[in-house]
Amino acid sequence: MTTEIMLMWASVTLYTIGAITFVFGAVFKLEKVVWAALWISLAGLVPHGIAIGIRWAQTGHAPYLGFYEVVSSYAFAAVVALGIIAWIRPQMRVAGIAIMPIAVLMIGGAMLAPKSPLELTPTLASYWLTIHVTFAKLSYSSFIAAFAIALVYLLRERRPEVLAKLPAQSVLDDLAFRFVAVGFIFLSVMIVAGAIWANEAWGRYWAWDPIETWSLISWIVYAAYLHTRLTLGWKGSKAAWFAVIALPVMVFTLIGVPIAYNSIHGAYLTGVKQ
């Protein structure tokens, strides 16, 4: 077993313990346990970050090629998003109850995938790749943060006695909206960068490839969220449900589509140019 894989298993272990501890702390209203869960989860970032760094040095490219690299880096981004939430609003650290299980599922999925590195092809060798992928990860992190906050909002709406020490529901509602707004901007940058890059690499900025189409669908879903909020005044549980339902669309776009569809665009995840 290589150092990288050992470090990855260490982070899987820490994330898993973090996820279990979050649930335990939230259910039994144990503040210190929730704090511990946060620190355990964030501690998992250390071996995970080093493992990504080792891989980066070995392959010569950032973690954006192949299921193992891509999905593992999304798990990393999810835990970073939790850290950002906890930093902005320390009481919101309990959002880990929603984020950590997703992170565990992702890193677990990555660990089960083939780990042989994919070669950077001439088509992928562009600075647009870095811009495109960076904003994909940023948008995903923002949306997963919004998802977690919205889930906490809905949970507390049903059982106000749970998570009583969190900020007011209106604050959670506003925070979820802000994460969606920022994520929407990142998603827009990702799509625009992708379109410009596609024109550079293939000579067309948009070809209705399944990944392009699903990116547009994700954009539409979040545009509809913002529209319902800003023009129809949807707030509270309606907006929270919207943020919760929207995330699977985004996750499917980033991870599911390259697997489900036979597309040249999916080579970054599957490594197969069909």
Add this chain to the structure above:
Amino acid sequence: VRDFGKKAERFLGSPRLAIGLMIYLGVVAYLGTLVPQGSLDAPKVAEWVAAHPASTGVVRFFGLHSVYTAWYFLLGAALLAASTAVCAWRRTSVALRRFRVLRSVARADAVPRPDFSVRLADGTDASAALDSATAALDHIGLKLKRREDRLALTSWPYSVFASSVFHWSLLLLIIALFAGALVRSEGLMGVPLGESRPNVPASYGVVSAGPWHSWTSVKRVVGVEDFKLVYVVGDMDRGPTPLVVIKDDTGKVLIRQVVYPNYPLRHGSVIVHPNEYGLAASFALIGSDGAERARSTEVLDFAKKETGFAGPSAFALTGASTAENVEVRVRVPLERQGRMVKHSVPASPTAQFAFTAPGGKEGSATLQPGQSMPLPDGSQLRLLGVTYYARLSVVDDPTVPVIYFVLVVGLIAVSVALLARQRVVVVYFAEAADARSLDVTARLWRNAGVTSTEIRTAIEDSLAEREEEQGA
């Protein structure tokens, strides 16, 4: 007419319609991912039709193989464009009103109409009351600037235009995309090494052009002057790389550049990418008198399932060059390296020709460059050589820079619209004959971060606390 116009404006400006149309277009776009699209891959459409005979009727009826150009998709997009236009217009009106408010309130001598007043205790000093209010508002995240007898906070005035600019950008984007479909041409052109092709539809193997595209307004010739199977840039092999040249119709070189993925050749609105490569067999038709009658080149692709040959390609010898119409097929045997077939020009290239003439006459021969085979009419087919050909993707779309510009403007606008605060808060000391108060004007439009009630409560609590302290 005016009544109809108002109704149409109300209908198109409805946020529910806009949201409904977005979801509708999203659903239709999703349907387009379920079946292969003709615009992307016509052979896959044929394969899908053969594999799904039961669904073909429904799919054909709804035009699902070309869903993104189907009437119901274009109608939805047109309605969304109209809705966006109305929305952008309305938002511009609102933005102008807000802009005027921001500018007028920002003036030092302005006395805006107060939204509420907080009464001060008798004898309260103006400066002390404003100090209290400053501290209270700072506590809830509002940093007001002091100007003599007033406190003011005004957001960047131009931020109020962001939402309208974003919606105008979206509208312009839809229009530019539509215009692009009308004027754009794109296709795949096979150009053998050392040859050139005029940029006309006949030079393309696959081509599509919008109804407003002009092939004659700018006359260009596309040529390939060099071809390298391995082309290393920055420690990376960029793959088969042609040196492409674009000339005008007088033969003057306009631009010359190697092209590989992410490094296309640009000239005006034309952009050239490498798409694929193959071999090309050039040959001449020699008459019975020994004179050369015609010369041509056939491009030969490497088969997807390995056959050991490049090609075959079929062509017809017709017209003045031959006495009889003859169907000819040509292919080039490839070299092997172990079990692998090399996709390159063999060290000693040959080409296999086979012909079918009227009356069932047939013949075949394997030729080396310079060798000939006889045809039924007494003429001869002579192989001149075997070389590479580059299949180039040639796109001519003058709307691309416009689309990029609109996308960038839209991105900036949506970022400002979603993140920038749109608010103005003014607190000033007012003194009437019988009372003193802090009058507050608060216009909290978007991303305000606070409510009017929070502002009022903060000021009232702060003043009450101060009075208590003074009383004590």
